[in-house]
Amino acid sequence: MTNMLSLRPGDRVPDFALPGLDGKLRKFVWSFVGDPVALLAVADLTALDPVQFAALRAACEQASTTLLVVAGNEIARATPAWTKLGAAPEQPLLLCDPKGQYLSALLAQGGAVAFGQAMGPRQRVIVLDPNQRVAGTFDTRALLAAAEGIGALAASVRADGGADLLLKTAMAPVMVLPRVFEPDFCTQLIRLWGKGDHGDSGVSSRYGNVDMAKLKRTEDYMIVEPMMQKAVSDRLAYRIGPELTKVFAFDREFTFDAHVVLSYSAEGKHFFAAHRDNGAPVTADRAFAVSLNLNDDFEGGELVFPEYAGVRVSPPAGAAAVFSCGLLHKVGPVTRGRRYVLTTFFRQKR
Numbered sequence: 287m288t289n290m291l292s293l294r295p296g297d298r299v300p301d302f303a304l305p306g307l308d309g310k311l312r313k314f315v316w317s318f319v320g321d322p323v324a325l326l327a328v329a330d331l332t333a334l335d336p337v338q339f340a341a342l343r344a345a346c347e348q349a350s351t352t353l354l355v356v357a358g359n360e361i362a363r364a365t366p367a368w369t370k371l372g373a374a375p376e377q378p379l380l381l382c383d384p385k386g387q388y389l390s391a392l393l394a395q396g397g398a399v400a401f402g403q404a405m406g407p408r409q410r411v412i413v414l415d416p417n418q419r420v421a422g423t424f425d426t427r428a429l430l431a432a433a434e435g436i437g438a439l440a441a442s443v444r445a446d447g448g449a450d451l452l453l454k455t456a457m458a459p460v461m462v463l464p465r466v467f468e469p470d471f472c473t474q475l476i477r478l479w480g481k482g483d484h485g486d487s488g489v490s491s492r493y494g495n496v497d498m499a500k501l502k503r504t505e506d507y508m509i510v511e512p513m514m515q516k517a518v519s520d521r522l523a524y525r526i527g528p529e530l531t532k533v534f535a536f537d538r539e540f541t542f543d544a545h546v547v548l549s550y551s552a553e554g555k556h557f558f559a560a561h562r563d564n565g566a567p568v569t570a571d572r573a574f575a576v577s578l579n580l581n582d583d584f585e586g587g588e589l590v591f592p593e594y595a596g597v598r599v600s601p602p603a604g605a606a607a608v609f610s611c612g613l614l615h616k617v618g619p620v621t622r623g624r625r626y627v628l629t630t631f632f633r634q635k636r
């Protein structure tokens with residue numbers, strides 16, 4: 287874990303290792319076995335109310351959510367407190383962090399806070415999706431509120447929605463990552479597009495080396511507002527960046543291309559024909575493309591990957607499709623309504 291931690295929904299909590307009651311180190315990532323995880327961070331175990339703790343345990347069990355406790359106690363002191371709480375040595379797993387190595391960040395107030403800064407609440411429940419990303423946090427009356435809310439929250443981030451899908455074709459190596467942009471943020475970007483300046487055949491200068499008339503017709507707005515540029519970059523860096531390392535073994539330093547909101551309407555017969563995103567000398571350092579749908583009240587407009595069985599990809603609003611810039615892709619026609627999508631590229635720093 288770095289010494290900065292952001293706990294906004296969608297952010298990935300980095301891995302860390304701490305000793306359990308037997309003194310052996312345990313890695314956080316090993317608590318992830320396909321279910322959501324509830325991490326109870328607590329400065330002092332003896333301050334926990336046994337009834338509330340039992341309620342939280344029961345609620346986690348009911349919600350098929352793995353409970354994990356990180357406490358600020360020394361191992362020796364933690365053992366009797368743990369027994370008093372009615373917990374078994376490994377059930378749930380307890381990790382001890384008496385020096386506050388990670389606990390101070392897990393309990394810190396607000397967004398990104400460095401280790402060692404003032405402690406926030408003394409107890410916090412952080413609910414994570416099965417992919418180690420924050421689903422939500424409970425700060426006030428943390429145990430009771432989490433016991434009440436965990437069922438719905440865990441259900442909303444379960445990652446088994448494709449269980450009925452049996453794919454017999456090739457699968458395009460595209461990562462679809464949910465909850466990269468919050469619904470409000472999607473709305474803000476669509477509004478920004480609405481205020482912006484875009485012709486009915488806006489063509490981004492990014493593609494100046496190809497016959498644009500045949501390749502692309504969309505209505506584009508390139509984001510120029512510095513605050514919005516940063517708001518987009520931060521979300522992509524925190525939420526997609528760690529996935530690139532995990533999924534594609536990409537650990538280079540990166541920067542972004544311009545962030546552009548593209549819009550395709552059925553009426554305007556807008557389209558984007560098959561292309562690759564790194565074909566020109568000026569785009570050769572593009573590593574990964576991001577296509578992030580900002581709405582979902584349209585039909586058609588799927589991403590298509592002709593090299594991989596023509597698989598069509600249509601992520602829900604706020605979810606990012608991320609793929610290597612070397613992949614051939616196109617966008618199928620929007621047959622109803624209007625599709626708004628944020629596109630950008632991770633470029634590798636030289």
Ligand SMILES: O=C(O)CCC(=O)C(=O)O
Pocket residue numbers: 548558563575577578589615617627629630
């Ligand atoms: O509309 C999309 O989802 C993809 C856009 C695209 O391929 C690009 O901007 O290069």
Ligand SMILES: [Fe+2]
Pocket residue numbers: 561562563575615
């Ligand atoms: Fe593209």
